[in-house]
Amino acid sequence: MVRRPSARAYVGQWVFLLVVLAVGGLLVSELADNLARRNMHFGFGFLFAQAGFDIPFHLISWSIFDTYGRALLVSLLNTILVSAMGVVAATLLGLVVGVMRLSVNWLIRNIALAFIEFVRNTPQLVQIIFWYLAVLQTLPSPRQSIVIPGGLLLNIRGLYVPDVVMRADGSLLTWLACFILAATPFVWRLRLRGRRLGAKALVLPVIAAGLLAAGIEQVEFPSLTGFNITGGTQVPPELVALWAGLSIYAAAFIAEIVRSAIEAVPSGQAEAARSLGLRSGQVLFLIVLPQAVRMMVPQLTSQYLNLIKSTTLGAAVAYPEIFQIFAGTVMNQAGKEVETIVIVMAIFLTINLLFSAFMNWYNRHVALVER
């Protein structure tokens, strides 16, 4: 019937695809049946319904009159915030520890080794809860807040930073300042009479800062009223604990990646640099690390993706990220299990695909161009 091997393989693949689709379709229809049997309906209309609950930490405004859809946005921003903070901190810490691991100093080398082995071999959830309880146990109650110069207050409820209240008519100034800041790198590269402007472009951020300062109406300092601190912006201990737990855990893995990548750079490179008279810091930052980065990027990507996914552990320490708020509270209050989980999975998939697309772009950017 089918003689040529290629055609045979073709038919096989198509039939396999059809079977996969059929099984998928069967699962979906089974889901619809099961929902119908319990008088439940599949749909995303609930996103427009009023939520009616409070979200303890939000970057954009939130009230109990807002919709489930906005709750999704608020919790998504919280997830992105802690992910971004985690990626940056894990990279810096991992770089430091990875370099320490290769130090000629016995103590430094072994401190790094002990750190890596300890962190890599204990569960991440336990670490996050440990940091949370450690943070909570050491800080004083709101009434005995530690006063930090500059109007900052630190207590068990978090770190309170003075709030800057902008003038109502100051938003134009703010936008102008943002625009100027964004333009700075381009101006830096601009050529005037054949010469780059370079460091002269740094005058622009100063102007931007001036514009921002002109838009300030008043600075609101945090102070104790009743039970809690009011005024100012709160950095909650939940965020700090989750951040610490995520970035320290990822840093231990990143340190090993950094170490192996540095060791993979041919030793002749460092030797040649030294014989040219470069100092050891210059050897590391100008010769070894730029070559090591090429080898690190693919592995770093998977660590970053892990870190982003692990933000869902924040639910254990009351950090209102997307899994806790949307796949927790909203799922229960709206009674939309399947829909909320589908949305959360789709969001994580999108974030991670975008992130890895960026990392792939970066990888191509730093990769050795071979001719």
Next chain:
Amino acid sequence: MLRQVTRFMTCCAVVAGMVGFAGASRAQEVKSATLDAIKKRGQLVCGVDTGIPGFAFQDSAGKWQGLDVAYCQAIATAILGDPAKVKYVGTTSKVRFSVLQSGEIDVLIRDSTHTLTRNTELGLAYGGLNFFTGEAFMVKKALNVAHAKELNGATICVLTGTTLELNIADFGRANNIKINTLLFEKPEEAFAAAEAGRCDGYTDDGGSVAAARSAMKNPKDWIILPELISREFLGAYTRQGDERWTILVNWVHYAMLEAEVLGITKANVEKIKGETKDPETRSFLGLEANFGKQLGVDNAWAYNIVKAVGNYGENYDTYFGPLELPRGWNNLYTKGGLQYPLPWR
């Protein structure tokens, strides 16, 4: 090539077989699929709390204890005649309904409030109310708070995915105050945060707040505010679409209450069964009438329940007595409470 084709055909056959099986099992569904499954399995799978004194907790020997646990045992006794034939599944407030809907458990008895949304949107059925309470607050004595309305600006630890979250927001709105919440998934972590002072207090249903206070390092440092800001009627949940099973779960609850109304306890049930001439008692114990048969279980089911687990009041005293939680609304209707068994007819 032939081998590939055969392998492929086998795959198709397996898939087709699975599909056929799924279809057939649905067609066979009789009046109570859940009840049949339990009898066949020889075990009830009961969803309970992960650990809250009073309702469901594991003692030092790892044995499950509590009022909700007693209900699991009573249902197992009614169907299988043995209170030990229960598999307990600890569920968090967040996943409890999903676990029930997916069929992992037969019944959910997890100090869960009955609400309109849960009966409609979540597709859950009503399995009897075993605990009448309301949302209460527990705060540190040192804060000198006497009433819930004085909590403006306070931070309160709450469990996520509960009616409590909504009540607290509505209460703040109605009284024009702002109560901050901190959402936890498990009571243990919420207790630890309250203990450390991250929150000014903890809120939950009256019974659970009493339990929370008993779990604090020094319970005397905490007071429970007098106001109940909501009605929380806790009880068993079953899936919709299996009415006979829901009815049985309901009547197990009424059996626990009826025993107390009739004055039958774990200790005297044997004696009463031998001596009684009271027609109501005789039909309750299965000596007359066929109530058990109508429910699809052994006719002596109520007798078995009382013999193995005891009546409602006995269990309440055992599990909530140590928490110093007065019976209040949970007393029998004859004693000024709200617990009222439907007529045994």
